[in-house]
Amino acid sequence: MPIKFEILAEDKVTRARAGLLHTPHGVIETPVFMPVGTGGTVKGMTQDELEALGVQILLGNTYHLYLRPGHELIREAGGLHRFMSWPHPILTDSGGFQVMSLKSLGRVTEDGVWFRSHLDGSSHFLSPERTVEIQLALGSDIMMCLDECVEYPASHETLGRAVSLTTRWAKRAKEALARDTGCGTRDAGDGTRDSGRGNRGAGLEVGDSGAETETTHPESQITDPRSRTPCPVSRVPCPVLFGIVQGGTDKELRRQSAEELLDLDFEGYAVGGLAVGEPKSEMYDTAQFTAELLPRDRPRYLMGVGTPEDLLEGVARGIDMFDCVMPTRNARNACAFTSEGKVILKNARYARDDGPLDPSCTCAVCRRYSRRYLRHLFVTGEMLGAILATHHNLHFYLDTMRRIRQSLLSGEFAEFHCRVRARP
């Protein structure tokens, strides 16, 4: 099997859980925050620094890597892991979100989506099959299906069409992966699999139902992810494909989307189409509603979310994986996340502030530099300002997630959740 997801602890009060996600390039402790390495780099950070911060998995953007340097060039380099010297897990998106968020540049058809490069205006086409092909060339550990993400607000009809198209594309992506690699060819929708909705013990392997036929690789039936035969296409053990549940904040459509994707039997499921402008209460409500529809024994990924508070609230609602550009993008714009809230480092009030960025933070930046100095770097446009703020913000996000996970493992998540929420 491509990946194994173990649940180590579940909170008795909320939906939160802690686990281990085994991938071809290493084990990820969940819940996990994935920094965004858009074009083969987390802006401003070296790979050594990311490792020292405890980053376990990076997100790569297929859209950007496809345009520059091009997936074939990355394939030639031995895949994205080798190209960027990141020997740890990588998740890649399908590229669809970027294409569609470029609005006038994208056009959605039944076959896929046409778009023009934001770099030179050249015309390109992404289909479910093409995104699988590109992500295989990148050598991703966890690949995402092409989905249609619609803007908020959208009509029931528009959302419904997007849900149906997302299901048809998910089926095509899964078939393409099986055809291109022989990976993930377990029978879909045969009705033999246990949905795992709350009736299975912890520590189960993904796809460990003895009743089903399982094919991990055409030349191998090895089930230990550390000893599997390399995939003939990506040259690493078979990658996995996650389905993406759509439906906006419409619960009826969320249920339809989840049920249709469950029939296709993915190794993990993402909640997409949130954090696109809906009120936060609706985002949390929809995330919880959707997470409850998904199998207990599969990882759940809330895409593009969010603030440190969102991580805590997402975990409480049963989410295992998160990604967001916020810690890195905000850092470059002089905005730091701290235990006392956001700090805008260009603010004149910090001109004579000798205190650390966050008095409660143990990161290398807070141990060494003053707010006064950080403000100076941003005001004068020194690149070190963005680098230091990025380091701190990523540390803050990863540390937040570590503390969440620790509280889950020690059975104190509910208290931790209440304590953090009660902060002014």
Ligand SMILES: [Zn+2]
């Ligand atoms: Zn810090």
